[in-house]
Amino acid sequence: MESASNQHSQASPVEAERPQPAVIIPEGSSGAHRAFVAWFYKLTIEQRVLTGFSLVFVGILIVSAISYYNTNILLTNSGLDGRSHDLIQLLNTMDDAMSEAEDVHRRYLVTGEASYLEAHKKVVRQKPTFTAYLNDLIRESPEQQQRAGLLDRMMDRQLSAESKATAQFQEGGFRAVKKIAFEGAGKRELGVIHQIIMEMDAHERQAVGRRVVASAAGTRTTVALLGIGALLQLVLLAWVYYFIRHDITERRRVAGELQRRGELLEAANKELEAFSYSVSHDLRAPLRHIDGYAALLRKSVEQSLNEKAARYLQTISDSATQMGQLIDDLLVFSRMGRQEMLHTTIHLDQLIKHILSDLRLDLQGREISWTIAALPAVQGDPSMLRQVFMNLIANAVKFTSTRPIARIEIGVVEDSGSREIVLFVRDNGVGFDMQYAPKLFGVFQRLHRADEFEGTGIGLANVRRIVHRHGGRAWAESVPDKGATFYVALPRRGHGV
Amino acid sequence: MTATKPILLAEDNPRDAELALAAMEAEHISDKVVLCRDGAEVLDYLYCRGQFKARPRGNPAVVFLDLKMPKVNGLEVLRTIKADVKLRPIPVVMLTSSREERDLTESYALGANAYVVKPVEFNKFLSAVKELGTFWGVINEPPPEGCRSTH
Known part of the structure; x- marks a missing residue:
């Protein structure tokens, strides 16, 4: 195809020297001519x-x-x-x-x-x-x-x-x-x-x-x-x-x-x-009113309130509260995308230590065996990365709540190449079916029913958004009922965005 | 005695105002509350003009300011108060739905004494308003200035 066209293209100046060569194109060559034009436009x-x-x-x-x-x-x-x-x-x-x-x-x-x-x-x-x-x-x-x-x-x-x-x-x-x-x-x-x-x-x-x-x-x-x-x-x-x-x-x-x-x-x-x-x-105000007036109603009819009516009022309050939480989460998520990013050196060892100390109230009454490796320093926004590990660790804690002894491991994948640092948070919790893995990091995507584990489904969406803004990747592996591992790959110094 | 000093509540939403009053009623401080429905009314009150021309003189113990209000918004009211030598000592508490960083930053930059985000849950709202009312209206000793006594 190409060589034929080349011959054609080289032949054309010679043809042009003869009087009127291009005006009368023989029937046979029009196909080649068209092919040449088609080739040319490609x-x-x-x-x-x-x-x-x-x-x-x-x-x-x-x-x-x-x-x-x-x-x-x-x-x-x-x-x-x-x-x-x-x-x-x-x-x-x-x-x-x-x-x-x-x-x-x-x-x-x-x-x-x-x-x-x-x-x-x-x-x-x-x-x-x-x-x-x-x-x-x-x-x-x-x-x-x-x-x-x-x-x-x-x-x-x-x-x-x-x-x-x-x-x-x-x-x-x-x-x-x-x-x-x-x-x-x-x-x-x-x-x-x-x-x-x-x-x-x-x-x-x-x-x-x-x-x-x-x-x-x-x-x-x-x-x-x-x-x-x-x-x-x-x-x-x-x-x-x-x-x-x-x-x-x-x-x-x-x-x-x-x-x-x-x-x-x-x-x-x-x-x-x-x-x-x-x-x-503006969206928060009506929710506040729903909850407020439900409470005032409960107070004013307290004596005559039967069990069913009390439950209805409670549901109204709970729903309003839940929607307030959703709005807050969504705002955080949207802010994560717009917020200016800082670029400093973060010592992950310190970061994890602080997160665990913040979580100590939630950890009361739980038996958790922690395995935390020596973690490297990375480049990024401290508050954003804090949110990433806070979410991952809180998830690990949440989804191991049905285990008599929860095992949570935080570490770094050795020999992960020179371009990025791969960190992971592993638990022995309920895990998930890998066929739902693509949904895991979506906004408001949940793989568990609300009555099993609480949450709005925004945490991992935030994780992925923050990691992407750092020029990295986030993914997860799991075997149902055996536990899950969440990976965060961050670019090494000089490779970042 | 501080009991005589009123609490100024600037709230354009009548439902929010009713809920706040209901919360203060439980603490028996609701009768001290003066309700203003926009920023202009707040300034009228503070400068003893318009419908408040005949009010007993003296600054309020505290001003609870909503951010989003018709006519004059909360930040503008705050700017006016903190720019006036006579009004500047009045404690101003921003009481708002907004958790936006720039609102917080700007409020504190203008000299707000506190910034409280209204919780969605009524119980939390209740306790917040109770505590705020009790603290600023009863516990806190207000500055000794009177109302503008220049005339």
Whole structure:
């Protein structure tokens, strides 16, 4: 899936160089196209930007390669053009030199002037140089080499005919060469030489013309390619910019939304505070009245009150009292969530000692065997953690009340890893069924009937809330009728929130 | 003799007032109680104005102040009392349903002499009111100032 899409994405800039590749999408490729779009929208912003930049990079690479290739051709052509130019010039020079040779030779035959013979000899001396240079210039063109071979032979024949005539002139004087002097010794060869040189010139000029056309086409292609490439890069960069811009806008929007929600949350929190204040003040008053008037009623009808009526009045009072307790517990619970937290070092040994001394009234008449290990110091809010252990110990005391000898153990789990300190309170009380364990720490959740053990069901909810605010965990394990163990894991120093 | 000094009870809820009076009746101090139903009435009483223009002069032995009251609330009354040189010596006991920390803090900061949360259970409320009434109305020796005698 991914590799197929990559191929597609890399192919797209190449396609775009051809005229209108994207407009007509064959039926077969629309599926792949759709898959690509679907794949693209699954990418993260980073991956999209990376894809965009990769496409830009690939585009730059392709444009660069083609430009390099075309420029190379242009360079080669310009080298060849230089050589063609040299060749044409050389041919011209050779043509002139051969004409000159014929001309001066004739003058020599007529006048016998030595300077003319010298001029002819100069051409004869130059000839090998001309030939060598010519062969060098046309070494890549077999056609021209063929002509050059013929040209070379013709030049030799002209010069040797002239040399022969010179020898005859020197032997027999003007009269011996009179006929030759009028006709020209190599006149026929010179005509052929003209012919060959013209052919070679024409051939070379044609080659130059062809290269000029090819170079112009190459240059046009390069310019067009660079234009299209630049346009394509621009489009891709704009595309990448759009995504980055889009992402930034989106992030700004999210940040704004978060701030707005934060403000709403703060407002809601304030409202909740006002609510709990009003609960604390206004909800308690009617309860007080119920209990108060029930008491006043009992007092005023005391003589005529039968047992049933007395029980009814008592129930009214008890219910009002119980609801008062619930409201108080709920307020404590809500305050636990809002209250500012202190962060100090708490020596748990001291904390437990104080709790046990506070509980001593409740412990009267109970036989409890305490096992308390040496406990470490932890970081946290003293009054909150006091509440945690107060609740756990009070629970242990409460739920072992049916045992002749209660056993309560407070300790720390050794080797609990470096990140947290795990403390536990274990009892041999009635315990609970582990299937109800998830309910244990909920608000107003109770696993025992009210007539078995008293309580409002807020204690463990408070424990969990406090422990969570300390960045820790709280959980429990139990076997029904065998006892329960409550664990509190607090982060070690430096790992806390 | 302190028996002549009244106990000022500021309570906007008539049921709470009736229960408090019933509690004081048991201690035979209810006849000393002057009931005000909002903060403005408390200030009228203390400054001998309005309906209390003709009252016998002299500061009350104690003021029991509810926090939440119509017109002028308990904390405002407390602020006024403690800001007035003549009224400042009067013991003020906050008697309220609120256990909120900021109410406690603010009351003591303003100079309240005591802060009592009304218990829900009538028996506890009864004993609290009895003890408060007896202590502040009978046992405690109030400061020797009279009512504002400037006119």
